[in-house]
Amino acid sequence: MTLKAAKTWFLRLLPVVLFFICYYCSQFYFESDGGSGKSPQPTVSLCHSYRMKRKWESLKLNMSRKTELFLKLEDFFWREHLSAEALPYGIKGSELLLLKVLAVTSSFTMPANIESLDCRTCAVIGNGFSIKNSSLGEIINKYDVVIRLNDAPVRGYEEDVGNKTTLRLFYPESASYNPGIHNDPDTLQVLVPFKQQDLRWLKEILYDEKRVRNGFWKPPPQIWLGRASQIRVLDPYFLRLTASKLLQIIPLQPRRQQKPVHPTTGILAVFVALNYCDVVHVAGFGYPESRNQKQPIHYYGKDTMRSMKNSYHDLNQEALVLKRLEDQGAILYLHPHS
Incomplete structure (x- = not known):
């Protein structure tokens, strides 16, 4: 073979060689859970059950994963699991409100095509400024659960x-009066009830009853266009365990002189994902330092750290927990972060 012919064959084979090199490098990258500077793709290669079990056990939460996310009418009386706590960590005192809500919402859990997956990949998208200009949209859309x-x-x-x-x-x-604007038609609208008024609000919406406006720190929508078939109520189990096991907020019910501290919806969503999914990737999490009061906190709108001044959340503790979850390989960020 002449030198010229050999050179021609080399140039033809070069793209194939580079493809396999890139492929095996990417597999090594995913298996090592490293490289927060790049955006990982949702891939079944991350779903080896022994690895996910090890990750879950490494959290040392002294508990088992729970994949039934929502309260169901057939479980309403909870005769074997009576709740000893009131909302947001239990349903004691809210049984009748829940009965009416669950009677007209769907009893189905997650979509069948997701329930049947051998491996579920999840992306939890926070509202933080860090996701702005990230160009992650196409990657996020590839996950089984967003x-x-x-x-x-x-x-x-x-x-x-x-x-x-x-x-x-x-x-x-935090409800948008018309969920159809920013959601898919089959998006499940999952109510996280922090207090009895939250369930009462939903009941009044579902039954078209007179709205009671008292008991909210901000006026909720008086007209809400969510469809009953797409509404679910998150089991308070998840908020209770997020607070007690993940964040270690003790006591759960503060004394009257103390200001209550509850998990944010974001850290709750991460905990839900850790229970339900095999692969959990996150984006848009994190707040600016508290001293930077003028820094935007969302990828939309104009809210700054000043708006978090009277928050019922321990943002520093949540940041530490997210860092620990990342270090243990339980979650992986889709973008660089501080």
Whole structure:
């Protein structure tokens, strides 16, 4: 073979060789859970059950994973698991409200096509400024389950945050009056009830009853266009365990002189994902330092750290927990972060 012919064959084979090199490098990258500077893809290669079990056990939460996320009518009386706590960590005192809500919402849990997966990949999308200009939209849309929070918009921000939404966790004060604007038609609207008024608000919406406006720190929508068939109520189990096991907020019920501290919807969503999914990737998490009061906190709107002044959350503790989850390989960020 002449030198010229050999050179021609080399140039033809070069793209194939480079492809296999890139492929095996990417597999090594995923298996090592490293490289927060790049955006990992959701891949079944991350779903080896022994690895995920080891990750879950490494959290040392002294508990088992729970994949039944929502309260169901057939479980209503909980005769074997009576709740000893009131909302937000139990249903004691709210049974009748729940009975009415669950009677008209769907009894189905997650979509069958997701329930049947051998491996579930999850992306939990926070509302933080860090996701702005990230161009993660196409990657986010590839996950089996995409969890979003409160009234965070999608339309107009698709390039950075994607437009797929499987679950949207919210409470009345954070509800968008028309969920159809920023959600898919089959998005599950998951109520996180922090207090009895939250369940009462949903009951009044579902039964078209007179709205009671007292008991909210911010007026919730008086007209809410969510469809009953897409509404779910998150089991308070998840908020209780997020607080007691993950954040170690003790006591759960503060003394009257103390200001209550509850998990944010974001850290709750991460805990839900850790229970339900085999692979959990996150984006848009983290707050600026508290001394930087003028720094935007969301990828949308104009809220700054000043708006978090009277927050019922321990943001420093949540940041430490997210860092620990990342260090233990339980979660992986889709973008660089501080």
